[in-house]
Amino acid sequence: MSSSLYYFLEYTAIFILLGWAIYIVFRAGQIYNGVIFTMIVGAYFTAIVTTKWGWPFFLALIGSIGCGAIIAFIPALGLARTRSFTMAIATIGLIYILHTVIQNIEFLGGVRGVFGIPRVKSLVLISYITVFIIGYIIFRIDHSHIGRAMETSFIDPDLAVSLGLNRYWLSVFLQVFAGAVGAIAGSFNAVLIGTIMYQNFGFSLLLLLFCFLFVGGYTTMWGVVIFAPLLWAVSTFLPEAVTGMRDLFYGILLVIILIVKPEGVIDKEFLRNLRKFSGFVLNFLSLRK
Amino acid sequence: MKRRLRRLVTIFMFVLFSTGLLLVLTASSTKEEVKGSAVEIEEWVVPHLAPLSGPYAGFGLECMWACQYAIEEINASGGCAGKPMRMTEYDGAGDPHKSVAAMSRILDTKPLVMVGPHITPTITAVGPMLVESEVYSLAAGAGADSTSPFFPWVYTTLPWQTTLCGAGVKYWAEKNPDMKKVVPLRDVADEWYKNCVMKQTKVLESMGLEVTPVVTFDLKATVDFGPTALAALNNDPDGVFFVSVGDPVAKTIVELHRRGFKDHSKIFVHAGADYPGFFEIGKGYLDGIYMSGFYNPQNEGERWKAIQKAYAQDHDLPAGFGCYVGMDLPYLIKDAIESTGVTGDPKKLKEERVLIRDWLNNQKGYPFVMGNFDIIDGVAMYPIFIFRIENNQKKYLGVSSLGE
Numbered sequence: 095m096s097s098s099l100y101y102f103l104e105y106t107a108i109f110i111l112l113g114w115a116i117y118i119v120f121r122a123g124q125i126y127n128g129v130i131f132t133m134i135v136g137a138y139f140t141a142i143v144t145t146k147w148g149w150p151f152f153l154a155l156i157g158s159i160g161c162g163a164i165i166a167f168i169p170a171l172g173l174a175r176t177r178s179f180t181m182a183i184a185t186i187g188l189i190y191i192l193h194t195v196i197q198n199i200e201f202l203g204g205v206r207g208v209f210g211i212p213r214v215k216s217l218v219l220i221s222y223i224t225v226f227i228i229g230y231i232i233f234r235i236d237h238s239h240i241g242r243a244m245e246t247s248f249i250d251p252d253l254a255v256s257l258g259l260n261r262y263w264l265s266v267f268l269q270v271f272a273g274a275v276g277a278i279a280g281s282f283n284a285v286l287i288g289t290i291m292y293q294n295f296g297f298s299l300l301l302l303l304f305c306f307l308f309v310g311g312y313t314t315m316w317g318v319v320i321f322a323p324l325l326w327a328v329s330t331f332l333p334e335a336v337t338g339m340r341d342l343f344y345g346i347l348l349v350i351i352l353i354v355k356p357e358g359v360i361d362k363e364f365l366r367n368l369r370k371f372s373g374f375v376l377n378f379l380s381l382r383k
Numbered sequence: 384m385k386r387r388l389r390r391l392v393t394i395f396m397f398v399l400f401s402t403g404l405l406l407v408l409t410a411s412s413t414k415e416e417v418k419g420s421a422v423e424i425e426e427w428v429v430p431h432l433a434p435l436s437g438p439y440a441g442f443g444l445e446c447m448w449a450c451q452y453a454i455e456e457i458n459a460s461g462g463c464a465g466k467p468m469r470m471t472e473y474d475g476a477g478d479p480h481k482s483v484a485a486m487s488r489i490l491d492t493k494p495l496v497m498v499g500p501h502i503t504p505t506i507t508a509v510g511p512m513l514v515e516s517e518v519y520s521l522a523a524g525a526g527a528d529s530t531s532p533f534f535p536w537v538y539t540t541l542p543w544q545t546t547l548c549g550a551g552v553k554y555w556a557e558k559n560p561d562m563k564k565v566v567p568l569r570d571v572a573d574e575w576y577k578n579c580v581m582k583q584t585k586v587l588e589s590m591g592l593e594v595t596p597v598v599t600f601d602l603k604a605t606v607d608f609g610p611t612a613l614a615a616l617n618n619d620p621d622g623v624f625f626v627s628v629g630d631p632v633a634k635t636i637v638e639l640h641r642r643g644f645k646d647h648s649k650i651f652v653h654a655g656a657d658y659p660g661f662f663e664i665g666k667g668y669l670d671g672i673y674m675s676g677f678y679n680p681q682n683e684g685e686r687w688k689a690i691q692k693a694y695a696q697d698h699d700l701p702a703g704f705g706c707y708v709g710m711d712l713p714y715l716i717k718d719a720i721e722s723t724g725v726t727g728d729p730k731k732l733k734e735e736r737v738l739i740r741d742w743l744n745n746q747k748g749y750p751f752v753m754g755n756f757d758i759i760d761g762v763a764m765y766p767i768f769i770f771r772i773e774n775n776q777k778k779y780l781g782v783s784s785l786g787e
Contacts, residue, residue, distance in 0.1 A: 096491045098487040101484060101487040105480070205577050209507070209510075210532070291507055329481060329484045330488065
């Protein structure tokens with residue numbers, strides 16, 4: 095496998111996980127930037143335990159998930175009561191708080207970062223198995239009573255409460271889940287690159303993820319799956335003269351989509367039409383037989 | 384109408400998606416071929432990964448320009464081992480993820496040797512890829528503190544901070560014996576700067592000065608440097624010294640001046656700030672400041688004068704740090720290729736990379752633009768040059784060392 099294809103596939107898996115983590119909380123009507131915060135936690139946990147204590151990767155991954163979930167749970171108890179905008183700002187603040195903490199702790203590598211993280215064989219396979227598992231869980235959540243509760247909360251929070259929905263614990267649950275997924279992405283990122291510095295996880299990554307989510311579509315989980323690899327391919331496979339304009343391209347695309355089709359390219363109507371179309375094709379094929 | 388527009392957008396996005404998918408599927412079989420790849424190559428292709436956009440673009444663009452200029456010089460005088468050199472440009476944007484993506488494309492071209500990346504956050508992201516792929520890179524601007532974990536596969540022009548940083552402030556403190564208390568300011572992000580300040584603090588304290596806790600700012604996040612200046616002045620210092628790239632330093636100096644700190648002889652600026660942007664932003668507020676430099680722009684050598692003239696013609700600005708760093712890199716590669724006798728034969732790629740690496744990692748008295756210096760374990764052992772700013776220009780005073 096060529097180097098560029100390997101890194102492209104790995105980054106795509108990481109971006110899909112992060113995009114889903116933001117998506118799952120946004121479906122309940124809150125903008126949760128804490129996925130970057132827990133991504134840092136997962137990355138550093140994996141980096142420290144593998145380099146300093148020689149843990150195997152699978153153990154480090156499980157530990158990262160636990161750490162990410164716990165670290166997400168603590169602020170979630172307060173953030174669950176907030177409105178979307180407040181949560182967005184507060185979770186950005188969490189990212190910078192964590193940056194400052196890491197800068198000042200030598201054990202975590204400080205400003206220098208952590209080097210020499212052992213590589214993992216078959217990382218692409220492990221990453222995509224994880225993507226399938228998380229994707230299945232999210233699919234089941236989306237099509238369960240929790241998914242319907244998320245939908246109601248998104249459309250009208252006050253209506254949701256009046257129908258007896260416990261928005262607080264729903265939000266806590268979703269934040270913890272998103273935190274765990276963010277930590278998984280961080281863990282993969284650490285073993286992919288082999289070194290980590292806290293500066294690698296910041297605002298530019300957040301903007302990239304929001305681009306994938308809002309262009310792809312935030313009302314279903316499939317938007318990120320289709321558009322994360324597509325838009326990231328711009329950075330990887332197009333000629334250098336074009337990749338230099340990628341931020342401009344992302345920005346223009348985002349603005350156009352938000353004006354013309356705010357729910358993104360792949361929305362529920364699109365999926366309904368796709369189901370109808372595939373049903374029509376199957377009928378046609380069965381008639382021909 | 385709106386429904387039709389939404390459908391059109393959806394169709395367009397899927398055309399885009401299909402194109403992207405096609406690119407992905409063909410990418411793994413697409414390779415940049417080394418021209419004349421059988422046994423003899425027709426040209427030496429050197430990939431250069433630099434921050435051509437983003438907060439470090441000032442340095443990256445200058446470095447790239449200087450490299451291309453040097454390559455034109457080399458090709459005009461017969462090329463490298465009789466063949467022309469060509470540098471291909473890759474933009475890392477100073478961002479680790481983008482740099483890794485660009486680096487993965489570079490590795491697919493199976494380079495003999497490459498240049499960059501030059502910035503600490505990106506060399507730490509890309510360094511493991513260099514070591515794994517056993518590709519030697521001249522990451523000239525990154526600093527030995529950042530490149531040392533990737534030895535022997537990375538070269539740097541910036542020596543260990545322990546051999547340089549303290550020398551500049553020592554000179555400054557000796558010129559200002561009335562200073563008793565100084566405050567350091569630095570960019571929070573760079574490990575090199577943190578170590579630099581630690582060394583400078585040690586040197587100044589050994590000379591009897593009090594050094595207050597560091598005032599930091601974030602190059603990427605800070606917009607208004609008034610609070611930074613205030614934080615420094617709150618320490619009631621006699622002197623202020625900076626370690627960062629140019630724009631924040633110039634902006635902070637302007638803010639210090641506006642708040643009454645006008646004796647510029649009590650300000651020292653470390654070499655990292657030496658970009659054209661520093662002098663542009665700080666114009667009118669910089670005279671009298673002491674500044675250290677990794678190179679001497681008033682160097683009388685013909686090569687340096689020529690590049691200064693050419694850069695000024697192209698950009699209407701004086702040549703800066705990026706030019707000094709970039710100018711030598713193609714010549715280093717040329718000399719390594721000619722001295723080791725490598726052929727560029729793809730079949731011998733692995734062993735020829737090692738030959739290039741071993742030659743570039745250790746040289747005695749290599750003729751750099753600024754003078755003859757040793758390269759020891761991939762680090763060019765430059766001295767530190769001292770200047771004072773007069774009429775918004777650097778005036779060379781001499782060199783300084785700690786005797787270490």
